[in-house]
Amino acid sequence: MALSPNERRRVMLLTGASRGIGHATVKRFSAAGWRVITCSRHPFPENCPWEMGPEDHLQVDLSDAADTMRAIEEVRGRLEAEGGLLHALVNNAGISPKGPAGERLGALGTDFADWQRVFQVNFFATILLARGLREELAQARGSIVNVTSIAGSRVHPFAGAAYGTSKAALAGLTREMAADFGPIGVRVNAISPGEIDTSILSPGTEKLVEQIPQRRLGTPDEVAKAIYFLCTEASSYVNGAELHINGGQHV
Numbered sequence: 669m670a671l672s673p674n675e676r677r678r679v680m681l682l683t684g685a686s687r688g689i690g691h692a693t694v695k696r697f698s699a700a701g702w703r704v705i706t707c708s709r710h711p712f713p714e715n716c717p718w719e720m721g722p723e724d725h726l727q728v729d730l731s732d733a734a735d736t737m738r739a740i741e742e743v744r745g746r747l748e749a750e751g752g753l754l755h756a757l758v759n760n761a762g763i764s765p766k767g768p769a770g771e772r773l774g775a776l777g778t779d780f781a782d783w784q785r786v787f788q789v790n791f792f793a794t795i796l797l798a799r800g801l802r803e804e805l806a807q808a809r810g811s812i813v814n815v816t817s818i819a820g821s822r823v824h825p826f827a828g829a830a831y832g833t834s835k836a837a838l839a840g841l842t843r844e845m846a847a848d849f850g851p852i853g854v855r856v857n858a859i860s861p862g863e864i865d866t867s868i869l870s871p872g873t874e875k876l877v878e879q880i881p882q883r884r885l886g887t888p889d890e891v892a893k894a895i896y897f898l899c900t901e902a903s904s905y906v907n908g909a910e911l912h913i914n915g916g917q918h919v
């Protein structure tokens with residue numbers, strides 16, 4: 669007898685799972701019994717820190733639209749074994765290029781190729797994946813979470829202009845997607861981290877922390893918990909929200 673959507677194991681596709689926030693997210697969802705299909709540029713890690721096999725990882729360069737389309741077809745193929753259901757898509761992969769000496773790249777100093785690469789990974793890959801997997805998401809009445817940033821709503825001392833504008837565009841895209849995916853049963857929300865303790869942070873962040881009301885960095889697990897909330901029943905009527913996870917930095 670065929671299993672109903674509710675009886676099946678839940679499945680998530682998570683971009684950028686090899687480090688930082690994505691890594692904490694895969695651990696959080698795996699611990700709750702989800703199958704997590706991860707993707708990033710690197711191959712499946714030999715010493716995988718969570719219980720999964722190479723069949724749960726896809727190597728893809730999201731800065732390349734053609735490679736992203738190829739990966740979407742591969743994911744769709746893998747989801748056939750799951751009844752064609754995708755319960756969550758988390759668009760977490762992101763890049764924040766710096767200058768040769770680690771300096772911030774402003775609007776005047778960012779090469780066009782860098783603008784394009786940043787927008788392809790941080791913005792266009794998101795809509796390509798969501799559109800390409802819409803049937804599987806709709807079948808599962810799934811949830812999409814886009815990872816934006818505090819740098820999308822103000823000039824940030826370390827994150828560059830291309831990064832900040834790509835995240836602002838992603839926040840706008842989340843609003844548009846919530847309106848367009850809602851009628852097919854898919855919720856779309858964003859989480860906006862502040863200063864989270866990962867390798868993306870720049871030297872000097874400790875000075876910024878003095879201004880954060882909670883006076884500390886966030887942990888990747890604190891972000892993962894918010895993503896979990898947005899992908900589960902606890903948030904069943906939340907659609908089009910951008911949840912700030914920054915210790916009050918935005919106030």
Ligand SMILES: NC(=O)c1ccc[n+]([C@@H]2O[C@H](COP(=O)([O-])OP(=O)(O)OC[C@H]3O[C@@H](n4cnc5c(N)ncnc54)[C@H](OP(=O)(O)O)[C@@H]3O)[C@@H](O)[C@H]2O)c1
Pocket residue numbers: 683684685686687688689690707708709710728729730731759760761762763789815816817818860861862863864865866867868869
């Ligand atoms: N950490 C923070 O304080 C902070 C604050 C605000 C927003 N965010 C956002 O949170 C998300 C995760 O940040 P993080 O700090 O955890 O970043 P991170 O440690 O730098 O990890 C980035 C992830 O994205 C993947 N990735 C990068 N380029 C890729 C590409 N071209 N194709 C496929 N995968 C790619 C990386 O894997 P590979 O290297 O294997 O490709 C890696 O798994 C990003 O969207 C970031 O903008 C972070």
